[in-house]
Amino acid sequence: MTKLKAQGREPAMHDCITVAHKLPHFDVTTDPEFLPCADGSIMVRTAGTVTLPVPSACPRCSSMMRLHAYETVHIRDIPIFNAQHLLEVRYQRHRCSCCGAEVSQDIPFKTDGHFITDRYARLVSRYLGYGMTNKTVHRLLGLNVHLVKALDKGRLEGLYGKAPKTPSRYIAIDEISIHSHHRYATVVIDLETGHVLFCEAGKRKQQVQHFIQYVGKQWLSKVVAVSMDMNAQYDSAFKEAAPHIQIVYDPFHLIKLYGDSVITKLRRRLQQEALEREDRATYEELKGGRFILLSNRRTLEAQDSMARENNRDLSENYERKGLQIPAGRRRQRTGKLSHLDRLMGVNKGLNVAYVLLEQFKLAYAVRDPLVLESGMHQWCHIARQSKIPELLSFAATVENHLQGIVNHAYHPISSGKLEGTNNLAKVIKRNAYGFVDDEYFFLKLMAASRRPYYKPRSPRFLH
Numbered sequence: 001m002t003k004l005k006a007q008g009r010e011p012a013m014h015d016c017i018t019v020a021h022k023l024p025h026f027d028v029t030t031d032p033e034f035l036p037c038a039d040g041s042i043m044v045r046t047a048g049t050v051t052l053p054v055p056s057a058c059p060r061c062s063s064m065m066r067l068h069a070y071e072t073v074h075i076r077d078i079p080i081f082n083a084q085h086l087l088e089v090r091y092q093r094h095r096c097s098c099c100g101a102e103v104s105q106d107i108p109f110k111t112d113g114h115f116i117t118d119r120y121a122r123l124v125s126r127y128l129g130y131g132m133t134n135k136t137v138h139r140l141l142g143l144n145v146h147l148v149k150a151l152d153k154g155r156l157e158g159l160y161g162k163a164p165k166t167p168s169r170y171i172a173i174d175e176i177s178i179h180s181h182h183r184y185a186t187v188v189i190d191l192e193t194g195h196v197l198f199c200e201a202g203k204r205k206q207q208v209q210h211f212i213q214y215v216g217k218q219w220l221s222k223v224v225a226v227s228m229d230m231n232a233q234y235d236s237a238f239k240e241a242a243p244h245i246q247i248v249y250d251p252f253h254l255i256k257l258y259g260d261s262v263i264t265k266l267r268r269r270l271q272q273e274a275l276e277r278e279d280r281a282t283y284e285e286l287k288g289g290r291f292i293l294l295s296n297r298r299t300l301e302a303q304d305s306m307a308r309e310n311n312r313d314l315s316e317n318y319e320r321k322g323l324q325i326p327a328g329r330r331r332q333r334t335g336k337l338s339h340l341d342r343l344m345g346v347n348k349g350l351n352v353a354y355v356l357l358e359q360f361k362l363a364y365a366v367r368d369p370l371v372l373e374s375g376m377h378q379w380c381h382i383a384r385q386s387k388i389p390e391l392l393s394f395a396a397t398v399e400n401h402l403q404g405i406v407n408h409a410y411h412p413i414s415s416g417k418l419e420g421t422n423n424l425a426k427v428i429k430r431n432a433y434g435f436v437d438d439e440y441f442f443l444k445l446m447a448a449s450r451r452p453y454y455k456p457r458s459p460r461f462l463h
């Protein structure tokens with residue numbers, strides 16, 4: 001209205017709208033003012049007083065309290081007509097004449113810990129619950145980013161701050177990288193729903209102990225099996241606190257371990273030996289064979305045929321017509337399969353290690369526990385006959401962890417779903433340009449593993 005006055009116009013009937021503010025115990029004392037802001041926007045300011053009675057007896061000595069002073073506080077409310085809405089709230093401060101204790105009048109529509117109204121906090125929570133990012137909410141409503149973060153954290157704590165109630169039958173535990181410089185967190189997920197149940201910085205035994213304390217014995221009693229890699233820390237914590245839970249070693253982790261501790265180690269050793277006897281050709285062949293040795297034959301075959309198809313397409317459509325190859329396309333290397341065959345010819349040991357990996361995968365896929373167990377013994381026997389040191393030590397690892405491997409036949413679970421959680425973590429970090437607050441990051445991860453709770457509904461009038 002001041003804006004209208006400034007334009008030399010008195011507010012007329014068709015310029016006004018009267019709406020009840022619906023704030024409990026708030027008495028508006030002056031007309032809303034329209035104030036121009038530095039960024040060109042308009043802010044509406046509404047002044048008023050709180051009408052909630054103040055207790056007359058002192059909380060400390062029960063003597064009479066007397067009005068001591070009036071205070072004013074600014075509280076943000078839901079924007080009106082696309083303008084920021086600021087409430088100028090006057091409240092009373094009472095003082096005890098006997099002991100000097102002071103009590104302020106309660107502002108019933110203010111949210112705890114922040115200078116915004118309850119209904120505004122609920123609106124922000126709803127937007128965040130729909131899946132809007134903090135930055136979008138900050139830009140949309142013009143609220144401070146730290147305030148949006150604090151409200152979001154409070155919202156997520158309310159949703160996921162408590163231990164899960166729905167029982168889980170199968171869970172998986174693994175470490176995920178949360179920061180650079182090798183900082184990790186332990187994550188536990190429900191394998192059937194994919195929901196993140198627990199997150200904590202660190203990857204030691206105590207993280208499992210904290211998880212067990214957090215969910216409680218009752219919840220834990222419903223868990224049948226847990227999938228994990230051969231991590232002695234996680235393993236012993238589960239065995240001690242929840243011996244009824246079957247430990248299953250995740251097949252993907254085992255295959256990765258084989259790749260790292262047998263194939264890669266062996267290749268490096270052979271590479272070194274070739275270098276020592278100055279066999280440059282073998283050295284180069286081995287050096288370039290890193291990824292080829294870690295892929296299976298069928299994958300290499302498929303990659304070769306795709307590369308050939310790509311090259312044929314490029315030559316028919318561009319090169320033969322004298323046209324330039326478009327950006328983003330290039331000729332691809334073929335002959336990965338023949339590279340593998342050459343590598344197999346370089347050294348018998350490499351050939352054995354490669355073939356034994358395929359055998360190991362087949363042995364692991366068996367669904368009969370007795371057959372799986374005898375298959376593993378057989379596999380270890382063959383591995384030992386090779387006399388290759390890397391294979392000998394892997395066979396020993398397998399035999400030491402046989403129970404967890406055989407359990408896979410009873411409960412064919414894997415930590416595959418946890419890979420998805422790892423990707424979610426990366427997306428969250430990227431959206432927030434790295435996270436400083438670990439606790440908030442874990443809550444975000446828990447929320448991201450579940451669907452947003454938004455259900456579109458069209459308004460229905462009751463009358």
Ligand SMILES: [Zn+2]
Nearest residue numbers: 058061096099
């Ligand atoms: Zn008192």
